[in-house]
Amino acid sequence: MEHPPRRHQVIDLDDLSTEEIEEILATTESMKEVLSREIKQVPALRGRNVVNMFFEDSTRTRISFELAARALSANIVNFTARGSSVEKGESLIDTVRTLQSLGADIVVIRHSQSGAPYLVARHFQGAVINAGDGRHAHPTQALLDLFTIRERLGQVRDLRVVIVGDIVHSRVARSNIWGLTRMGAHVTLCAPPTLLGPSQHWLATWPNLTISHSLDEAIKGADVVMALRLQKERMQAGLLPSLREYTRAYGITPERLAQIGEGTLIMHPGPMNEGVEISPEAATAPNSVIEAQVTNGVAVRMALLYRLAG
Amino acid sequence: MNYLIKNGSIIDPARRVATVGDVLIVDGKVEQVFDMAEMGSEPGPIPEGTEVINARGCVVAPGFTDLHTQLGEPGEEHRETIASGTLAAAQGGFTTVCAMPGTTPALDRAGIAHQVRAIAQRDGRVHVELIGAITLRREGKALSEMIELAEAGCIAFSDDGRSVADPALMRNALAYAGALGLPVMVHCEDSSLGAGWAMHEGAVSTRLGLPGAPAAAEELMIARDIALAEDTGAHIHICQVSTAGGVARIRAAKARGTRVTAEVSPHHLTMTDSWVLGSLAPRPAPPEPPAAKGKRARRGVAPELGLPSWLDPTLLPPYDSSTRVSPPLRTGRDVEALIAGLNDGTIDAIATGHSPQSRVEKECEYGLAAPGISGLETALGLVLTLVHRGEMDLVNTVARLTEGPAQVLGRSPATLRPGSQADVVIFDPDQAWTVDAARFASRGKNTPLHAQQLRGQIMLTMVGGAVAFRRGDFGRGGPGGRHTSQLSGILGGE
Numbered sequence: 001m002e003h004p005p006r007r008h009q010v011i012d013l014d015d016l017s018t019e020e021i022e023e024i025l026a027t028t029e030s031m032k033e034v035l036s037r038e039i040k041q042v043p044a045l046r047g048r049n050v051v052n053m054f055f056e057d058s059t060r061t062r063i064s065f066e067l068a069a070r071a072l073s074a075n076i077v078n079f080t081a082r083g084s085s086v087e088k089g090e091s092l093i094d095t096v097r098t099l100q101s102l103g104a105d106i107v108v109i110r111h112s113q114s115g116a117p118y119l120v121a122r123h124f125q126g127a128v129i130n131a132g133d134g135r136h137a138h139p140t141q142a143l144l145d146l147f148t149i150r151e152r153l154g155q156v157r158d159l160r161v162v163i164v165g166d167i168v169h170s171r172v173a174r175s176n177i178w179g180l181t182r183m184g185a186h187v188t189l190c191a192p193p194t195l196l197g198p199s200q201h202w203l204a205t206w207p208n209l210t211i212s213h214s215l216d217e218a219i220k221g222a223d224v225v226m227a228l229r230l231q232k233e234r235m236q237a238g239l240l241p242s243l244r245e246y247t248r249a250y251g252i253t254p255e256r257l258a259q260i261g262e263g264t265l266i267m268h269p270g271p272m273n274e275g276v277e278i279s280p281e282a283a284t285a286p287n288s289v290i291e292a293q294v295t296n297g298v299a300v301r302m303a304l305l306y307r308l309a310g
Numbered sequence: 311m312n313y314l315i316k317n318g319s320i321i322d323p324a325r326r327v328a329t330v331g332d333v334l335i336v337d338g339k340v341e342q343v344f345d346m347a348e349m350g351s352e353p354g355p356i357p358e359g360t361e362v363i364n365a366r367g368c369v370v371a372p373g374f375t376d377l378h379t380q381l382g383e384p385g386e387e388h389r390e391t392i393a394s395g396t397l398a399a400a401q402g403g404f405t406t407v408c409a410m411p412g413t414t415p416a417l418d419r420a421g422i423a424h425q426v427r428a429i430a431q432r433d434g435r436v437h438v439e440l441i442g443a444i445t446l447r448r449e450g451k452a453l454s455e456m457i458e459l460a461e462a463g464c465i466a467f468s469d470d471g472r473s474v475a476d477p478a479l480m481r482n483a484l485a486y487a488g489a490l491g492l493p494v495m496v497h498c499e500d501s502s503l504g505a506g507w508a509m510h511e512g513a514v515s516t517r518l519g520l521p522g523a524p525a526a527a528e529e530l531m532i533a534r535d536i537a538l539a540e541d542t543g544a545h546i547h548i549c550q551v552s553t554a555g556g557v558a559r560i561r562a563a564k565a566r567g568t569r570v571t572a573e574v575s576p577h578h579l580t581m582t583d584s585w586v587l588g589s590l591a592p593r594p595a596p597p598e599p600p601a602a603k604g605k606r607a608r609r610g611v612a613p614e615l616g617l618p619s620w621l622d623p624t625l626l627p628p629y630d631s632s633t634r635v636s637p638p639l640r641t642g643r644d645v646e647a648l649i650a651g652l653n654d655g656t657i658d659a660i661a662t663g664h665s666p667q668s669r670v671e672k673e674c675e676y677g678l679a680a681p682g683i684s685g686l687e688t689a690l691g692l693v694l695t696l697v698h699r700g701e702m703d704l705v706n707t708v709a710r711l712t713e714g715p716a717q718v719l720g721r722s723p724a725t726l727r728p729g730s731q732a733d734v735v736i737f738d739p740d741q742a743w744t745v746d747a748a749r750f751a752s753r754g755k756n757t758p759l760h761a762q763q764l765r766g767q768i769m770l771t772m773v774g775g776a777v778a779f780r781r782g783d784f785g786r787g788g789p790g791g792r793h794t795s796q797l798s799g800i801l802g803g804e
Contacts, residue, residue: 014590091674113675114508114519115629122627134677135519174519197516204513 157184165228318365338775373405385414488544554647631679666754684754691764
């Protein structure tokens with residue numbers, strides 16, 4: 001029942017202070033400078049073993065962590081297992097103990113079950129980074145979003161950020177709510193009620209959120225509009241009448257792109273369903289920072305690996 | 311062996327007795343009760359070789375009955391056996407347990423009932439009653455042979471942890487069981503609402519990103535089953551009610567005269583969904599000592615005994631699978647409604663819902679872990695937290711563990727009336743102890759209460775006049791315990 005010290009794990013942003021987030025963003029800046037060099041590698045983590053433990057497919061996040069670890073000269077190996085560990089007959093705890101015995105120093109875990117990284121952290125002596133767990137948290141995504149917003153708009157405090165889409169199922173939304181509100185932004189959640197759940201369930205934890213069911217209302221005066229991926233299963237589960245209606249009401253369409261100012265950032269954590277939650281015009285608009293998000297992701301992950309290895 | 315239990319605080323709800331006195335047990339039966347209420351009552355002749363048990367400072371009550379116990383046999387012996395489960399029951403003060411049919415195979419035909427009865431006769435430390443399945447294999451598709459099950463000794467029917475989804479089949483089950491005069495015990499959950507849930511749907515599930523079961527899923531099924539009970543005139547018993555809405559529907563149905571009874575578990579009475587947050591939850595402030603709230607302002611608390619017990623969810627890590635249970639832990643509002651329901655008689659009984667699980671089933675991701683709490687050995691300590699906080703009355707608490715379950719089963723309640731079978735429990739309501747799951751008699755070490763401090767501990771359990779459990783050297787000589795006057799203060803005015 002002993003909890004590992006906090007500094008050995010980044011599972012969510014809920015336990016990071018403003019100062020700690022500032023520190024991570026500052027380190028990210030240095031890491032970004034490293035990545036701009038011709039030789040994109042420093043010896044900071046030479047001889048350290050990083051294991052990418054991915055129980056859910058995610059080529060993008062896995063490659064991002066892989067490049068981050070290599071840029072710091074760490075040894076990185078991938079452990080990929082599809083489906084739940086239980087179905088395979090191998091328990092998560094057993095896997096973690098095995099990696100421990102093999103000499104892993106840092107474990108990066110992606111898992112379809114919310115809370116799985118806490119279980120890993122209880123049974124692993126080294127550092128743990130959450131690369132996304134169920135609907136719960138995706139702290140590296142939220143940190144790279146904070147970094148990107150600050151890089152483009154100079155600050156996060158007092159900005160008006162709209163997160164639109166499948167919020168109830170989104171770990172990206174939850175971690176961004178922690179990070180953005182902690183850094184002083186005003187956050188509006190915008191979704192159809194079936195993809196959000198009762199407002200009071202959100203306001204109980206985050207009383208300063210604004211809840212909206214109308215994107216046209218929500219985007220008025222917004223500094224950042226962040227669209228989330230809509231999984232097609234949501235329609236099959238009866239949560240939405242049609243993708244067509246969803247796009248009309250909640251998509252970043254060319255019309256809405258024209259409505260929001262050119263100074264408003266358009267963000268998306270990827271992978272996109274172009275034509276559903278975001279139109280190709282919006283994804284490639286000058287105020288879209290979707291590609292910068294991907295680039296900054298490597299630097300943020302370097303910063304975290306460096307911080308936890310220290 | 312004969313026993314004289316001396317100087318205990320006798321609480322016998324069936325006789326409306328709560329007083330200090332002695333109980334003489336001869337040949338497995340209660341021979342005589344001498345209490346202060348009956349002035350001038352003198353001890354009669356005490357037989358030779360009677361062991362005197364000093365129960366000063368302790369409550370002496372009829373043994374508890376648990377309406378809802380999973381005993382694991384046959385087929386689930388890695389979770390529990392009748393030997394381990396009934397020893398856990400004895401340690402928890404229960405002298406009768408009702409075995410749920412969720413075994414492998416399910417208890418859905420007479421042959422299995424005979425098998426379980428034989429094991430219970432061989433290994434059981436307490437009385438074991440059998441509950442038969444409503445439907446074959448608990449699948450909700452075809453009725454089990456209820457007449458044969460009743461002949462084999464089943465005292466009720468239940469599909470243990472599952473609702474019968476098909477209302478037509480449920481109506482038939484109620485009509486059929488109704489003719490036998492036996493209650494149908496239902497776990498109420500509309501499984502199409504919140505399918506695949508891991509916890510209660512609310513602020514905590516939203517924060518943690520766990521799929522939730524809405525309170526409406528329970529309320530809906532309680533409403534349906536009450537309607538079907540009214541339609542058939544059968545007796546329906548709602549297992550493990552957990553929602554405020556459910557309590558309200560049961561209360562309204564009782565007011566209409568529906569034959570509905572209900573039970574609640576100790577964990578649903580004392581814990582909320584914030585336990586799933588574990589260390590992420592706000593750490594609860596210790597309650598003020600009752601003395602600070604005015605002299606004797608809070609019934610059931612003796613000020614000189616110090617702080618009431620309190621529970622601290624932050625001892626657990628986040629997403630600890632020991633908090634996963636069905637129905638799930640709900641909100642503070644639900645807990646208040648459950649306590650109110652128990653106090654006003656809407657809820658008839660406290661039942662543990664004892665659901666032992668092995669480590670393999672629990673030591674995994676929260677969403678994949680088996681639901682269930684091993685509850686027999688912490689039941690009394692948990693419900694006494696409510697007594698110590700002044701939210702429940704000690705006498706009513708004992709009644710909900712003794713008289714209430716008997717009424718649900720349509721039996722005369724366990725009592726200490728002379729001539730009745732000596733099923734007796736002795737507990738110290740103020741003994742503080744720390745829960746150590748490793749020391750459970752149950753094979754199921756799955757409890758969210760590990761390392762919590764509880765106040766109130768079973769000291770001795772007697773089944774049919776024989777000691778089934780004794781804590782250490784309890785009651786053997788010495789002054790033992792505290793002064794009776796403190797406890798008699800609690801009972802004063804009863």
